[in-house]
Every structure is written in structure tokens, then in C-alpha cells.
Amino acid sequence: MMKTLFFTMAASAALLASPAVLAQSPQPAIGEPEPFELPDTQSFRLDNGIDVTFIPFGLAPKANIQVHVRAGNLDDGDMTWLADLTGAMIEEGSAGRPSDEIALEAASMGGDLNVGVGLHTTTFSTNVLAEFGPQAVGLLADMIRRPDFPESELERVRRNLIRNVSVSRSQPGPVANEAYAELLYGTDHPYGHTLPTTEELESYTLDDIRRFYDANYSAQRTRIYVAGRFDQAAMESAIRDAFGDWPEGAADEAVAVAPNPGPVMQLIDRPGAPQSTLRVGFDAVGPDHADYPALVVMNAILGGSFTSRLTSNLREEHGYTYSPGSGITTRPGAGGYWTFNADVTTSVTGAALAETFGEIARLQIEPIGAEEGDGMRTWLSGLFILQNASTGGLIGQVAYRDLYGLPDDYLDTYVTNILSVTNEDITRVANTYLDTDEVILVIVGDLEQIEDQVTALPQLEDVPMAGE
Amino acid sequence: MMKWLLALAGALALAACGENSSGELVEAVDPNGDDGSTTREQGIQVDVRYETLDNGLRVVMSRDTSVPTATVAVYYGVGFRVEPQGRTGFAHLFEHLMFEGSENLPGGTMTNLIYNAGGVQNGSTRYDFTNYFEVVPNNALEAIIWAEADRMARPIIDQENLDAQRGVVRNEVFVNVINQPYGGWIWIDLPMLANENWHNAHNFYGDLADLDAASLEDVQSFFDTYYSVNNAVIAVVGDIEYDETMAWIVEHFGTIEPGPALPPLDISEPRQTEEKFGTIDDPLAPQPALGFAYHMPERGSPEYYAMAVLDQLLVQGDDSLLNQRLINEEGYASGVFGGINLLGNMYNYNGPMLWSVGMIHDAQYDRDTIMATVDEVIEQLRTEEITQEQLDRSITKLRSQFYGIVDSGTRFGLIDLLASFALFDDDPSRINRIEAGFDQVTPELVLATAQEYLRPTNRSVLVVRPVEDDADETETE
Numbered sequence: 010m011m012k013t014l015f016f017t018m019a020a021s022a023a024l025l026a027s028p029a030v031l032a033q034s035p036q037p038a039i040g041e042p043e044p045f046e047l048p049d050t051q052s053f054r055l056d057n058g059i060d061v062t063f064i065p066f067g068l069a070p071k072a073n074i075q076v077h078v079r080a081g082n083l084d085d086g087d088m089t090w091l092a093d094l095t096g097a098m099i100e101e102g103s104a105g106r107p108s109d110e111i112a113l114e115a116a117s118m119g120g121d122l123n124v125g126v127g128l129h130t131t132t133f134s135t136n137v138l139a140e141f142g143p144q145a146v147g148l149l150a151d152m153i154r155r156p157d158f159p160e161s162e163l164e165r166v167r168r169n170l171i172r173n174v175s176v177s178r179s180q181p182g183p184v185a186n187e188a189y190a191e192l193l194y195g196t197d198h199p200y201g202h203t204l205p206t207t208e209e210l211e212s213y214t215l216d217d218i219r220r221f222y223d224a225n226y227s228a229q230r231t232r233i234y235v236a237g238r239f240d241q242a243a244m245e246s247a248i249r250d251a252f253g254d255w256p257e258g259a260a261d262e263a264v265a266v267a268p269n270p271g272p273v274m275q276l277i278d279r280p281g282a283p284q285s286t287l288r289v290g291f292d293a294v295g296p297d298h299a300d301y302p303a304l305v306v307m308n309a310i311l312g313g314s315f316t317s318r319l320t321s322n323l324r325e326e327h328g329y330t331y332s333p334g335s336g337i338t339t340r341p342g343a344g345g346y347w348t349f350n351a352d353v354t355t356s357v358t359g360a361a362l363a364e365t366f367g368e369i370a371r372l373q374i375e376p377i378g379a380e381e382g383d384g385m386r387t388w389l390s391g392l393f394i395l396q397n398a399s400t401g402g403l404i405g406q407v408a409y410r411d412l413y414g415l416p417d418d419y420l421d422t423y424v425t426n427i428l429s430v431t432n433e434d435i436t437r438v439a440n441t442y443l444d445t446d447e448v449i450l451v452i453v454g455d456l457e458q459i460e461d462q463v464t465a466l467p468q469l470e471d472v473p474m475a476g477e
Numbered sequence: 478m479m480k481w482l483l484a485l486a487g488a489l490a491l492a493a494c495g496e497n498s499s500g501e502l503v504e505a506v507d508p509n510g511d512d513g514s515t516t517r518e519q520g521i522q523v524d525v526r527y528e529t530l531d532n533g534l535r536v537v538m539s540r541d542t543s544v545p546t547a548t549v550a551v552y553y554g555v556g557f558r559v560e561p562q563g564r565t566g567f568a569h570l571f572e573h574l575m576f577e578g579s580e581n582l583p584g585g586t587m588t589n590l591i592y593n594a595g596g597v598q599n600g601s602t603r604y605d606f607t608n609y610f611e612v613v614p615n616n617a618l619e620a621i622i623w624a625e626a627d628r629m630a631r632p633i634i635d636q637e638n639l640d641a642q643r644g645v646v647r648n649e650v651f652v653n654v655i656n657q658p659y660g661g662w663i664w665i666d667l668p669m670l671a672n673e674n675w676h677n678a679h680n681f682y683g684d685l686a687d688l689d690a691a692s693l694e695d696v697q698s699f700f701d702t703y704y705s706v707n708n709a710v711i712a713v714v715g716d717i718e719y720d721e722t723m724a725w726i727v728e729h730f731g732t733i734e735p736g737p738a739l740p741p742l743d744i745s746e747p748r749q750t751e752e753k754f755g756t757i758d759d760p761l762a763p764q765p766a767l768g769f770a771y772h773m774p775e776r777g778s779p780e781y782y783a784m785a786v787l788d789q790l791l792v793q794g795d796d797s798l799l800n801q802r803l804i805n806e807e808g809y810a811s812g813v814f815g816g817i818n819l820l821g822n823m824y825n826y827n828g829p830m831l832w833s834v835g836m837i838h839d840a841q842y843d844r845d846t847i848m849a850t851v852d853e854v855i856e857q858l859r860t861e862e863i864t865q866e867q868l869d870r871s872i873t874k875l876r877s878q879f880y881g882i883v884d885s886g887t888r889f890g891l892i893d894l895l896a897s898f899a900l901f902d903d904d905p906s907r908i909n910r911i912e913a914g915f916d917q918v919t920p921e922l923v924l925a926t927a928q929e930y931l932r933p934t935n936r937s938v939l940v941v942r943p944v945e946d947d948a949d950e951t952e953t954e
Contacts, residue, residue, distance in 0.1 A: 034729065036581070037619035043545035043716070068543065069521070070883040071877070100795075109805065112796035117870045119877030120792050138877055168839070169804075169811035175763045176837060179658040283651045316585070316592040325577070325585055328644020331652050352652040354644070384593030391546075391595020391614050398544045400884030470866050 040154065045394050046401065046419060053243065057257045058226035060411070061248055064236035064403050071119075072142035073400035075134040077408055078151050080225035082128045082199050083263045088221075090207035094170060094213055095221045096126040101162040104151040104289040108162075108172045111148065118145055122152065128200070129265075129341060129412060136400070139239040143247035150251035153226065158214055171210050178204065181279055181286040181352070181453045186316050189288040189451045192475060193268040193346055200340070227258020232411055236400035264345035268292040274450035275475040276460060284330075285358040285454030290348040293442045295339035296413055302426040303434040304347070304442065308337055309385045310435065311372055311443075312349050316384070318368045319349060329353045329361045341413045346449075347442060355455055359462025364466045372439040377432040388416060389416075390424045448472060510706045520876075521883055525889070525906045526719055527899065532735045533707025537724055537895045539714045541888070546596075547618040547715035548888040550610035551625050552896040555703035556603050557681030558744050558828060563690075566646070567685015567699060569602040573642040575609065575704075576600055579624075580631035587624050593631060594620065597887075602681075603820055605827040606900060612887045615716045619725045625711065626729035634700060636693055643688055650682050658761035662941045663768040663835045664819050670755040671770045671937035676744045679827055705736025712896040712905075713732060714888045746829040753937040754844075758944045766941035767847055768835035771930055773817060776827065777902075782914040783926035784832060785823055788816055789871035790863065791854070792834055793878075796870070798854050799834065809847055810836035822882060824894050824911070827901035832930075844940050857928040862920040871913045879911060 051063045051384045085091045100122070101108050115122045118141035125132040133153055134326050177183040187203045194201035233252070235244055270292045279286075294300055312335025323329045330353045339345035353361040353431035397420075410419045445468055452463060463469065526538040560567045578587045591598045596613030609628065613621055654660035665680055672678035680919050711730065713722050749772055759766075774780035792799050792815040815834035817823040838847065882890040891908075898907040929935075 034623065035727075036590075037623050039620050040616045042595065042614040042616045045545055067884065069880045071880060071884075109796065109801050112794065112801075113870070116794050116796040116874055118874045136877075136881070138873065140529055165805075165808040168808060172764060172811045172837065172839065176658065179761055179763045181656055279656075283699075284648065284656050314592060315598070316588050321585060324645055325641065328641040329648070331645055331649035352648065352656065354648055354651070380593070384589060387595045388592045392597065394544060394546060394595070394614065395597065395612065395887060397886075402886055442734070 016299075027235070034094040047397060049090070050407065053245070055228070055249065055253050057253065057255055059228050059231050059233060059252055059255070061233045061245070062235075063241055063244065063409060064234065064400070064407065065238065065241070066236050066400055066403055067238055069138060070139040070238055071400070072139045072143065072235055072237040072244070073134070073136045073404065074145055074149065075132055075234045075404050075408070076153055077130045077132050077151065077234070077412075078226055079129060079230035079261050079412075080131050080221075081126060082202075083086070083265065084221070084225045085199045085202075088213060088217065089199070089209055090170065090174075090223075091213055091217060091221050092131060093126045094210070095218045096124045096131050097166045097170065098158050098163065098218055099152055099222075100124050101166060102157040102159050104155040105157065105355040106151070107159075111152070114148060115145070120145065122148065124152075130408075136237075139237060142235070142239045142244050146244065146247040146251050153231075154252075154255055156222065158215060158218055158222075163215055166214070167210055171207050174204055174207070174210065174258065181282065181284075184279075185286045185288050185350075185451050185453045186279060188277060188453075189290065189449070192265065192271075192273050192275060193290070193292070193447050193452065194262065195269060198266050200268075224259065228252070228255040229257045229259070230261050231255075232408070234404045234408060236404050265340045267340070267344040268346045270447040271449040272447055273474040273475050274448070274452075274469065274472045276456055276463065277451070277453045279453050280455055280457070282453070282455045283355055284352040285355055285361075285452050285459055287351050287353060287358075287362070287365075288348055288449075288451040289350075290346050290449045291360070291443050291447060293337060293345050293347045294341070295341075295345045296415055296419070297342065298344070300438050300441070303430045303438040304337060306382075306385055306389065306427060306430045307372070307435045307438050308335055308347060309389055310377065310381065311335055311368065311439070314385065314388060316388070318372070319351075319365060322364050322368055323351060323353070323361055327361075327364070329357050329364075339413070355458050358452070358454060358459040359466060362463065362466055362468075366445060369439070369443050369445065373443065377435055379432070382432040382435065386428050386430065389427045393424055393427075402447040416475070446471075478624075505874075509826065516727065521880060521909070521911045523883070523908050525895065525908065526723075527905050528723070529646060530727065530731055532622060532731065532733055533705075534569070534726075534730050534733070535710040535899045535903070536723065537710060537712040537899045538717065538719055538722055539891065539895060540717055540719060541714065542716045544886070545615050545719050545895075546612050546714045546888075547615040547621075547713060548610065548612040548891075548892050549618070549621050549625060549896070550608055550892045550896050551629065552608045552710045552712070552714045552900050553704055554708040554900055555607050556605040557679075558604055558676045558743055559703065560676075560679065560681065562675060563687060564699075565643060565679050565681065565687045567687075567691065567695070568607055569681070569683060570646050570688060571696065571940070572600050572602045572607050572609075573646055573670050574634060574638055574696065575607075575628060575632055577638050577642065578633055579627040580633065581627045581656050582624055583633055587628065590620060590624055591617075603825065604830075606825075606897065608893075608896065610889060610892065612889070614716075618713070618717060618722065622722075622725045623710075623729045626733065626903040628694065629704065629706060629709065629730070630733050632700065632704075634693065634696055639691070639693060639696060639935075643691070646683070646688060647685060650685065654682060656761075658759060658763065659766055659837065659941065660759075660761075662757060662759070662766060663833060666755070666757050667768045667770050667833060667937065667939045668831060670753055670939055671749075671772070671831055672746055672829065674744060674746055674829070675744060676742065689833065691833045702740065706730065706733040707735040708739060710896045710899040711890045712899065714892045714895065744828045748772075749935045749937075751911070752933050755937070755941045756941075756942055759941050760944045762837075762941055762943040764837055765840055765943060766835065766837045767844060767938070768833060768941075769848070769851070769936055769938045770831040770833040771932075772934045773832050774926065774930055776830070777914075779917060779922055780926045780930065781823075783922045784930060785817065785875055785915065786856065786868065786871040786923055787927060788823075788832060788930070789874045790858070790867060793874060799851065802854050803836065803847070807850055809842050809850075810838040814837065820916070824882075825897040827897075840943075844938065848938060855927070858923070859931055862924045865920065866868050868918065868920055868923065872918070875915050876912060883908070
């Protein structure tokens with residue numbers, strides 16, 4: 010499946026109009042961009058249901074190997090981070106070999122073995138010199154299929170997680186994220202629990218871990234991606250040998266849910282904090298919805314790029330914050346939400362929120378200028394090249410498509426879909442999804458200084474506090 | 478926990494995101510061959526073009542057609558170290574000012590030019606340089622070269638810009654340091670403890686009082702002193718034509734007048750002869766942290782490459798000796814991290830440097846307990862030669878890591894090395910001799926290097942103490 014993407018740069022003409030003050034020489038023209046091709050991928054399926062995708066890319070003799078198992082925090086049930094504890098214990102030894110021996114073998118191939126636990130997927134990955142690719146596949150298969158779960162290591166691993174959570178709880182960002190997730194998803198779904206308590210982590214047993222592993226790790230829930238410059242025949246043979254006889258296992262039964270709409274807000278006290286950490290959000294849609302491309306361009310204009318309106322306003326014009334940003338978070342088959350986040354100077358918390366609501370209103374009311382809309386569409390098209398210009402980036406894009414069950418040509422049509430979003434579409438989705446009557450707001454800051462500033466805002470007049 | 482590293486090391490964080498093609502790879506053996514050998518010789522050979530214009534601008538180019546983009550970087554020879562006393566944080570504040578545009582591209586229009594062409598940009602300030610870099614579809618290359626020349630020749634330095642960016646920088650310090658537990662201990666406080674020369678030992682993010690005191694005159698004088706064309710490198714890497722690119726650089730940069738010679742600056746550090754200890758209190762930290770640092774051998778020396786091997790052996794990766802001992806065996810901490818030049822990598826600095834290690838650990842273990850274990854690990858390396866197998870594994874890891882830096886999707890890693898080697902060494906082709914530097918290391922050299930550079934008397938140890946609400950918050954050491 011080789012497709013060629015052409016950027017229709019209607020934008021370029023508008024870009025040439027630059028101010029003619031003190032011109033040493035006029036700005037050189039920006040011509041037509043060269044076509045960009047996504048690399049050709051090869052896929053095959055093992056008899057037990059494991060899908061394998063090869064992405065030949067790059068010149069460096071390295072193989073980026075990732076095994077994605079659909080076992081994540083969504084499968085935690087009410088045992089928050091059981092997926093994390095399971096992933097961490099898998100690293101402690103497999104197939105009768107202790108972790109230090111495995112780490113030495115991986116290092117001698119030029120890579121580390123990494124286990125990453127996410128909401129939906131636990132990812133086992135290594136990026137090795139290509140000549141060791143087949144050997145690395147064997148090492149990954151041992152980890153995933155034959156974990157030893159050594160009881161002797163459990164208490165130390167548990168303490169590591171407890172320590173990590175205690176550090177997270179001392180940082181304003183994770184504290185805000187935890188509260189924000191709970192407002193979005195409530196207390197009855199794993200999406201609403203981003204951090205466990207120490208008591209929860211202390212209560213999990215080796216039996217819980219084994220049960221989680223048995224219920225969620227299986228061939229049917231596994232996909233393998235290899236990107237880089239490697240011997241494909243040798244890699245395929247290694248994968249068939251290492252994973253081919255893994256039983257199909259049970260299907261994935263966890264259910265993603267959509268977020269709750271607001272209005273609701275929560276203010277969390279951080280006495281003496283020099284900044285207020287903000288999350289301002291609305292429930293939205295995911296990549297399987299017709300409005301999604303328009304939402305992506307809308308996000309880039311409002312807060313999702315360095316040239317966005319919120320960045321220009323809050324950072325460049327006012328100096329209120331260093332790193333404002335916005336983004337769309339999605340869930341497979343269950344929509345998603347849009348979030349603006351920033352850490353703003355305490356004394357201007359109310360002013361920064363007023364500017365934020367003001368920019369949202371402006372986007373909903375005023376037509377978007379031709380140059381701004383064209384510029385953002387072109388930027389997102391160029392960004393797509395950068396997102397696909399590395400082995401890790403390519404695997405990420407293809408794996409996202411697979412996890413969300415999107416059409417095979419999703420990536421090939423992505424740029425075309427972005428370029429066909431009209432400025433009217435952007436205004437329309439800003440009105441549909443950024444409904445300030447349904448805002449979800451979290452602030453972590455020095456409440457003594459900010460509470461009056463925040464509650465005085467007319468946009469928050471009818472927004473109830475969480476739990477009230 | 479490593480958020481601050483990512484937040485600061487912007488270019489390198491991007492470079493570490495993935496692997497991609499850049500440079501031509503020369504291999505003695507086809508990796509797809511079936512001879513089964515695991516000891517094949519291979520390496521990266523980057524095609525480097527290098528010239529210096531009459532006005533002193535150094536120009537580096539490297540062509541790689543794998544993705545139709547061009548990466549442009551301008552490096553100025555001005556870093557934290559050159560800041561005058563009473564003007565801490567100035568180099569970084571200036572980076573922000575220079576980001577705001579120039580006479581032909583005022584008020585954010587330079588950023589718009591880059592983004593509207595489909596590119597991204599960033600800038601950073603480090604020990605020995607300030608850089609501005611962008612990656613764009615290659616059809617925008619000439620416009621970007623023109624824009625960088627405008628930034629160099631005609632920046633907008635006015636009170637309004639200064640006031641707004643001072644606010645942004647204050648917020649950057651808040652978000653990365655002051656409102657975070659463990660905000661600056663290992664990359665600000667530990668170098669301040671370990672170094673003797675003020676230029677290496679000041680708070681380079683800037684004391685807020687110094688930032689507030691910066692006047693427009695100070696800023697203009699800083700620009701006139703350091704932002705001259707003869708104190709800069711422009712590098713262009715990617716899907717480019719050499720002659721065409723060079724002609725554009727000559728056209729847009731060639732008429733900029735050179736500035737005066739740089740003022741003399743002594744950044745040397747004396748040989749450390751006694752172990753140093755320090756403590757800082759962190760009211761936001763839930764647990765104590767411990768960091769320690771040793772002064773590095775001179776960059777590029779055989780001992781420097783041996784220290785790179787020791788870094789791999791001791792702290793890089795799950796297999797490393799300190800990870801195995803402190804984390805897996807003793808369980809002091811969830812992880813241990815470290816390296817040469819924590820604000821960059823082992824290649825992109827020019828002067829005294831530290832090899833540092835840090836961990837956030839349980840309160841039940843004190844400094845002396847942990848350091849006694851560290852000493853057991855390190856003293857073995859100072860008394861016995863490492864095995865050939867240990868050396869080979871370390872060099873394999875170094876090679877893999879080096880490919881990762883050089884071979885990133887944005888090419889920011891590659892351009893960083895080319896520009897750094899041009900700026901510091903007047904020799905960007907040095908990039909093609911790095912692997913030979915690793916290969917010259919022997920177990921004997923590692924032992925000798927450990928004996929001199931991993932001396933306890935070459936070390937500084939910093940404790941981060943969580944402060945209870947009722948505790949005395951003054952420093953005690």
C-alpha cells in the first residue's frame with residue numbers, strides 16, 4: 010500500500026505578504042512542497058491471531074521492535090495500577106532467568122528492554138542494532154509469555170511504585186490531572202483513577218498479578234511492529250518461532266467509556282504556589298467521527314501550536330505563562346475530550362482564565378482569516394511528515410490506527426482530510442464542542458490568593474464545585 | 478521525574494524520540510548478509526561540507542534525501558558560562574528576546590513564517606551556546622535562511638519585548654524549578670557545589686532579582702558583544718542542494734559586518750583535591766534525594782572516551798552496575814540516572830564538565846549508607862581492570878546511543894553535533910571520528926581513568942532534604 014501525498018499549498022501565496030519595513034531584501038518565495046511518501050509496510054497474521062507489521066525505514070542498521078499487548082489500566086477494574094505492577098514484575102525475570110542476566114543480554118545487543126503500561130496497552134520494546142533483531146524477538150517473547158513473577162522481588166517493586174506515586178502527588182501537574190480525570194470519568198471507571206493510594210498498592214498480592222496476567226495477556230490481544238533497516242525474512246522467521254505457538258487466549262472485554270460533560274470545577278489548594286496549574290476542558294469526539302479533522306485544525310488554531318491564539322495571547326502578549334498548550338485526548342470507540350493546560354502566575358490566574366474564555370468566544374464568533382486557516386492546515390500537513398520521520402513515530406501512528414480500528418488508509422488520507430477542513434468547519438466545531446456552559450475546570454494553586462479571582466469570573470458563575 | 482530534563486533539553490529530547498536516516502552509512506559487512514557474524518565493523522559516515530565566509534560566519538551543510546525536509550540551526554558562541562556577575566540568567570533571557578522576531582519579521586511573524594510553511598522551531602541555552610533551530614519542508618529553506626539572517630542582523634530589542642519575556646522566563650523558572658519538588662537540585666545546585674570558578678558555579682537559570690534588574694542597555698550591550706556573525710555557526714541538514722544552499726547563505730548573511738573580538742574569559746576549574754558535601758532543603762519534596770558528581774577529563778582526550786565507557790558501565794541502562802546494585806539489590810530507590818552533561822550530551826559542550834548521578838530514595842537510607850555502597854561499586858573499577866566483555870558491551874551501547882542522537886526524525890540531533898563541533902573545534906567532520914574514539918578505549922585506560930577521575934576527592938555529594946512543616950529551613954552545610 011504505497012500512497013503519495015501532495016501538499017496543495019494554496020497557502021504559499023498568502024505567506025509572501027510580509028511587511029516591507031527596512032527590507033534588506035524581500036522574503037524569498039516558498040514554492041511547492043515536494044511529495045512525501047509514507048514507507049511501504051508489510052503485514053501478516055500468525056495462526057493464533059497475532060498481527061505483525063514491518064515498516065522498513067531509515068538508513069541506520071537498527072531494529073525498533075515493539076510488542077503491544079492490549080492489557081492496560083482499562084483492565085485494572087477497581088485495582089488501580091494493577092496493570093503497572095504486573096508490567097513491573099514482568100521485568101523481574103522470565104523463563105527462569107533473573108532480570109540482571111536479561112538486562113546484560115539486551116545491552117549487548119545495543120538496546121534496553123522497556124515495558125510501558127498505558128491505559129489500553131502494555132508495550133514491550135527494544136531498539137537494537139539490526140543484526141541482533143531476531144535474538145531480541147526471542148528475549149521479548151520470553152518476557153511476555155514466560156514471566157517468573159519472583160516473589161522475592163515483589164516488595165521492592167511495590168516500594169518503587171509507591172515512591173513514584175508519592176513524587177507524582179507532590180507535583181502540581183499530576184495532582185491536576187488526577188482531579189481532572191475524576192471529573193471527566195467519575196469514580197466508577199478506571200479512566201477516572203490515574204493514581205493509586207499507598208494502601209491500594211500495598212494490598213495487591215502475587216495472586217492478583219498472576220490473575221491479571223492470565224486474564225489479559227494472550228495472542229489474540231497482541232500486535233507486533235518492527236521498524237528500521239533489518240532482514241525481514243530472518244525477522245519473520247524469528248517471530249513465528251517465538252510467538253507462533255502462544256495460545257490464542259481470551260478476547261478483550263474491557264469497555265471504553267465516553268467522558269461526562271460539565272459544568273463542574275474543582276479548586277485544589279497548594280499553599281504558597283507561585284503558579285496556578287490549570288486544566289480547562291470539554292468532552293469531544295475521536296478519530297472515527299466526521300468532525301475530527303475540523304477539531305484537529307481548531308485545536309491547532311486555539312492552543313495546540315506555538316503560533317496559536319492562546320499562546321500568542323497568554324505568553325507572548327501578556328507573559329502570564331511559559332508553556333500553555335491544548336490537545337485532544339481520545340479513547341478507542343468512545344470519543345474523547347479537549348483540554349487547555351497552562352501554569353500561570355498566581356496573581357493573574359483570574360485574568361488568564363478570562364483571556365482563555367475570551368479566545369474561545371472569539372473563535373466561536375469571528376470568521377477565521379484566510380491566512381490563519383491556510384497556515385494551520387499547512388503546518389499540520391508538515392507536522393505529519395515529522396511525525397512519520399522516525400521508526401518510533403511510524404510505529405506510533407500505525408499502532409494508533411490499529412488500536413482504534415480505523416480504516417487501512419487512515420494515514421494515507423490524513424493530510425487530504427486536514428486540508429479539506431474549511432474555515433467555516435472550524436467555527437462550527439468550536440461552537441459545537443467548546444460549550445462554556447459545559448466546562449470542566451481544575452485549578453491547583455494557592456487558594457487564598459486565587460479563589461476570589463476565579464469565582465468572580467462571569468463565565469464560572471453557574472459552574473458548580475465538584476461534589477456539591 | 479525526568480520531566481525537567483525533557484523540558485530543558487528540548488533539542489535532545491526531540492532527538493531521542495526515534496530513529497531515522499541521516500548521513501550515509503558505510504558498512505564493511507552487509508547487515509542483511511547471512512554469515513552469522515556478530516562482530517562486524519560498521520559505522521556512520523556523515524557527508525560534511527564546511528566553509529567560513531569572509532565575515533567569519535561558519536557554514537556547515539550535510540545532505541540526506543530520506544525525507545523532503547530541511548533542518549536549519551544557528552548557534553551563537555554564548556552560553557551560561559559567559560554571563561557577567563550580577564547578570565545571571567542573561568543568556569537564557571536573551572534567547573527568549575531573540576525569539577520574538579526581527580525588523581522584517583516583527584511580533585511573532587517569524588514564528589508564523591515557519592509554522593505556516595509546515596515546520597516547527599525551538600531554541601535553547603546551554604553551557605557554551607545559544608541556538609535557534611527549525612525543521613521545514615525543504616521548499617521553505619531559502620525563506621528560513623533569510624529569516625535567520627534577519628534575526629542576526631536586525632533583532633527587535635525594546636522595553637515592551639523585554640518586559641513580556643521577563644514574565645515568560647519567570648514563569649519558566651516557576652514551572653520547572655520553584656513549583657516542583659526536586660526542581661533544580663542536580664542540574665543547578667550540584668554544579669554550583671562542585672565547581673569553583675563562578676562562571677561554572679552560578680545559577681544559570683537566573684536569580685529572579687538579576688532578571689528583574691536587567692535593563693535595555695544591558696541587553697543591547699550583551700547583544701553587541703556576543704551575537705556577532707563571527708561568533709556564530711549556521712548549519713543546514715537534510716534534503717538540500719549544496720551549491721544552491723550556500724548561495725542563499727552568502728546572499729543573506731554575507732553582508733553582515735563582523736563584530737569585535739570576544740572579551741577574554743577564564744572558565745578553567747582547578748583540580749579538586751577534597752571531597753565536598755552539600756545539603757539543600759526542598760519543602761515540596763516527599764522523599765530525600767542524593768546526587769553526586771565528578772569532574773570530567775578534557776573533552777576529546779582518550780580519558781574522556783574512557784569516562785564515556787565508565788558512564789555506560791555504571792549508570793546507563795538496566796544492566797549498569799549502579800542500577801543493579803543500588804536499585805535491584807539494595808532497593809534504595811526506584812531508579813538511578815545520570816550522565817555526562819545532564820543539560821545535553823557528552824558531545825555538545827566546551828569546557829569543564831561533570832559526570833553526575835542522582836536518585837530519589839527512601840528516607841530510611843542516609844547519605845553515608847548509600848555512598849558506602851556506591852564506593853564499593855566504584856572502588857572495584859579503580860582497583861581491577863574491567864573484562865573485555867564489559868568493554869565491548871559498553872561500546873555497543875555507546876554506538877547505539879550515538880546512532881540514536883545522529884539519526885533522529887527532525888535531524889536536530891545530527892545538526893546539534895555538526896554545529897557544536899564547528900563552533901567549538903572549527904571541525905564538524907569530527908563527527909566521523911567519534912566511533913574511533915570509542916574504539917581506542919582499552920581496559921587499562923578505563924582503570925587509569927577511574928583511578929584519577931573517580932577519586933572520592935574529585936567528587937561532590939549533594940543531599941536534598943524534605944522539610945517537615947515545623948522544621949528549621951536554613952541550610953546547614
